[in-house]
Amino acid sequence: MSDDRFLTMAEAVREAMTIAMEERPDVFLMGEDVGIYGGAFGVSAGMRDKFGEDRIIDTPISELGIVGAAVGAALSGMRPIVEIQFSDFTAQAMDQIANQAAKIHFMLGGALHVPMVLRAPQGSGTGAAAQHSQVLETWFANIPGLKVVTPSTPADAKGLLLSAIDDPNPVIFLEHKLLYKMKGLEEVPTGAERIPLGVSKVVRHGKDLTIVATGIMVYKARQVADKLAADGIEVTIIDPRTISPLDIKPVLASVEETGRLMVVQEGPKHAGFINEVIVQVTESSTFGSLIAPIKRLAGLDIPIPYAPQLEKAAVPQVEDIEAAAREIVKNWR
Amino acid sequence: MSDDRFLTMAEAVREAMTIAMEERPDVFLMGEDVGIYGGAFGVSAGMRDKFGEDRIIDTPISELGIVGAAVGAALSGMRPIVEIQFSDFTAQAMDQIANQAAKIHFMLGGALHVPMVLRAPQGSGTGAAAQHSQVLETWFANIPGLKVVTPSTPADAKGLLLSAIDDPNPVIFLEHKLLYKMKGLEEVPTGAERIPLGVSKVVRHGKDLTIVATGIMVYKARQVADKLAADGIEVTIIDPRTISPLDIKPVLASVEETGRLMVVQEGPKHAGFINEVIVQVTESSTFGSLIAPIKRLAGLDIPIPYAPQLEKAAVPQVEDIEAAAREIVKNWR
Amino acid sequence: MAPTELLIGHPLASKELASHALLYMWKIRKFEEAVEDLFGRGMMHGTMHLSIGQEAGPTGMCMALQIDDQITSTHRGHGHCIAKGADLTRMIAELLGKKIGYCGGRGGSMHIADAETGNLGANGVVGGGVPIAVGAALASKLQKKGTVAVSFFGDGSMNEGAFHEAANLAAIWNLPVVLFCENNKYGMSSATSKAFKLENLADRGKGYGIPGETVDGNDVVAVYEAAERAVNRARNGEGPTLIESVTYRWKGHSRSDKNLYRTKEEIEEWKEKDPLPKFIHRVQKENLLNQAECDAIQQKAVDEIFAAVNTSVKAESATPDGLLAAVFKGAN
Amino acid sequence: MAPTELLIGHPLASKELASHALLYMWKIRKFEEAVEDLFGRGMMHGTMHLSIGQEAGPTGMCMALQIDDQITSTHRGHGHCIAKGADLTRMIAELLGKKIGYCGGRGGSMHIADAETGNLGANGVVGGGVPIAVGAALASKLQKKGTVAVSFFGDGSMNEGAFHEAANLAAIWNLPVVLFCENNKYGMSSATSKAFKLENLADRGKGYGIPGETVDGNDVVAVYEAAERAVNRARNGEGPTLIESVTYRWKGHSRSDKNLYRTKEEIEEWKEKDPLPKFIHRVQKENLLNQAECDAIQQKAVDEIFAAVNTSVKAESATPDGLLAAVFKGAN
């Protein structure tokens, strides 16, 4: 791990898992190639040597089985962390995720609960094509009983993952592949400080435009905000961080100030999660303070293509976000 | 089948499948207990005797396997209809649905395509509890490459299913359990007339309020509209019928006339499909003609409970829709 | 009844054990009859999956388990739940949607669970409980608890991917789990002869390196003996066992079943193999219980069910308030 | 090359067939080397899964197939695709994101398919292709086409539920399908010795009533002979066969692999078992081809790949226009 504290997301996630495992014996990590291989993206590199094969458990290629095993272990006094190698393969495990883990506490009457975390990398940009690049957060967000976290910085990832592991309920923790190897823009605090789930973060404050973005789109929006600042356009960026439950209050407060709202998600546009942000704004009284139509940027409604020039066209890029932002501010004064 | 043409949805769906199988030899039905049992809800009753075991294929309890087999058969010149006994168990088959069927035509370059229909009953109201009562339409609506149909009447079900079977692409066809045994309000045409996918239906026209509802909520909204009409409140009801692709035009036209919009879905509220309708309205110029805030009615964000008194509380009932409708019209003149 | 009253051991080892086995089989039988009656009288809502004819399996299996051993169950789970020691009143109350029901009316027949007796729950998903049991066994191994997990599942669930992935995990990790297949010849209308290309479903274990055993699921003694062997293997760290308990459901799959896929004759044949008279005859032959004692035990079961129904019917109905708050467990 | 040039038959049955087997193994080897080179030079994007060392499996299997027989392939699918007769230029062009690529640049290495040669596609999902092949076999049976479907999959995919459910369907419906497992000892870093409690993975067939056979996957002759037996069973309506073809991948799983889970010695040992010299030695011993002829065949493969790369590099890149329109097939 690098000495300075500008960690990558992979390092931050590893640090959070390591702290949690040192704090409590009931935490363990299970997944395909998480052991000696260190995970497909190196997130658990070195953890097997530190904690041994009983706490860093390599599994066969059986997503449904391992998520189900995590549910059973969670019902029996453990706090499993399951890594699914690509979030696309949560499809294999949806029964255990949506029909079992999410419902058990409620459906069985409350005596049992399922303290587990399912971690998986999502998103495009690696040239891995349609079956290894999806953003499936909407599936989880629409299932009552799941908490869904989409960190956009290493520091958030660490604090949120520690909270997710503490949480007595199933938490889906979606990391972005492209952020794994990038150093964060902020230092990651040492120590075991938690960041509570369900609290949106005002990443940056500005009076002209409110941008609500998730996952890697937050990172891109920040680059846009810097560019716009150079032209005197001040942008507020809000990262919900937990898309379920969603903390809308900071969004409402900001829109009341800026009067302009743009939302950005990587996932496919049609029926995507980000709609929830728009609808909660339109349902609130804040709505009256909008001076511009709400702008939605999202992935195209297509499977993610392979070739880089096609893949880039499939999801919002910095240029797209910048253009849209400038247009709103220009057209609506 | 009843002699009059006020068929139930089960009868209408059976009629559509029968016509399609008589029209073309490449159509077959496959699923758990679809043969001699006639399907868990009796939809395919008698079809095995008519078409034989090779075209009405009973399968083991293997949702992933049978959907995958349907994909393979569809790639090889057949037009399979797969029945999943409860839409909750599409969870078992999500890889073949979302990662295979939906993506193959695009991802593999267009030379191959997947003409298949996946039929499944969804919805609550039968006391079957959390794992047999879900509305998962949002999962499918958010996956590019799938068409998603949610018929609300027997007549629509027949015409839309015939189109779905004709379609060269994978179509998810979600029927509502409670409608299976209810006679429809309109007669079902004899013959093989198709209803095109992707065309919203104006179920009823009125100048005071636009209600966009899906599935069984359309049925409930119609009861509400009758009651309101008695008090001189005229409601337009629009049923998208195909939630993906979504035909928004009639909604925009209606809202321009009424200035008031209410949307109703059975599925859980958070990040649910119906948000897409709201967002497309807010994105359009029609938006300016709204005189009232858009009202959203949806299922509670809870697993569907068992006891009838709890189950009713979980999804919008006629009374809820009526109260909300009256309030909008009263408060916003 | 309190779980502590549960007896563990061979059904023929003593008068107490014989009485226990007989009592529990009667409890299951009478419970199911009561459910059918409540349903028929419109007092119970939803659907029901009765295990009449299958009482020996759960009873024999659970008599080989300690109270802290765990089970996962199925949509046809009343018997497993009772055999593991659940409270009959809370069970009936759940079916009637009462506050005191095991799930507070939120789960119903397909979701009864009882943390106190290690019952991780019935499951509405075919095959859904198998990976969960394997996970419980993994926890037992990691925590060195020495407990065993048993997954009850039907023949039909063996064709689910969930069974496959879970069975393989249990095998490669040598987990203390018993895979207990109740082969009642059908998965809804699907006959095992059509859904499998195997004579004995126990042979499916061969594909995982898991020993399999086929037993007469209507003979509580045979089931117990197989269960004891499997539990011992599990506790001794020898890994999972697949038990195929061959039995039959007398009633339809659920309410909607017209029984078109099987003959009256077949049903009658199996009624001849009723596990209760079979065991009664055995215990009398072994002079463990006499007719009068057997009758008294049957009566005890009837009385317990009767009392449970009475209490439940009078109990307060569940109310919708607090549903949203019940979705997540609060920080602990 | 046009699919019609494909030869079917025993690799030792004639000079032509021997040349064909050798040529195809060389094509696969040289193709993979070219991919590695393009990747290394940054001309190719994404990831790559090379099958160097595994050439005998696909070659032997496909020499037992007719052109209209179908296959499903995997993430490590270049070899299957080539052996079934795909056009090398369109393959390389796909990897380079060109318009003329098999997927028009939309799929890449993990999604090459070729409708003309019955290749239903590589698959990025482990186990994803198995149910699809079973469905293709179902279609063949329903349409009485007499064609056979072959599913290529790795050892790792046998622990996916998809494999299980598909294998059982193939068994109970007696479908004309060959389940061809390329057991290269590892699923990424997961050794078969840890992921299975079986000596031979072919034994997994026993759990479904499917005959299994384990063959030396580096011996194209042995593979062909097992393949021919399986294809004959399938065509004769005798149902599926599970072939375990034991082989080894020389290269890492993909680019990110540091090979920490295996030893250099093990890799070297397997390089000794290189399928190419093994077959060359055999054909020379049998006097089917002499050294010069063997060298010429190798050169032919090199030339074909070289030409394919050259054409592809010059070809027009895919463009984003029309992506939305490509999602759905228009009415037909």
Ligand SMILES: Cc1ncc(C[n+]2csc(CCOP(=O)(O)OP(=O)(O)O)c2C)c(N)n1
């Ligand atoms: C995943 C899934 N698929 C289908 C169903 C519908 N279903 C409920 S019970 C049942 C039959 C189960 O057969 P088996 O496992 O043999 O148990 P049995 O009913 O015979 O006790 C089916 C198909 C379900 N509940 N879950």
Ligand SMILES: Cc1ncc(C[n+]2csc(CCOP(=O)(O)OP(=O)(O)O)c2C)c(N)n1
């Ligand atoms: C369902 C699924 N899980 C995990 C992965 C990630 N993954 C890709 S290849 C692979 C190993 C596959 O092993 P095997 O089937 O033996 O094929 P091999 O790579 O050895 O040819 C894994 C885990 C995937 N692509 N799909």
Ligand SMILES: [Mg+2]
């Ligand atoms: Mg059964």
Ligand SMILES: [Mg+2]
């Ligand atoms: Mg392998």
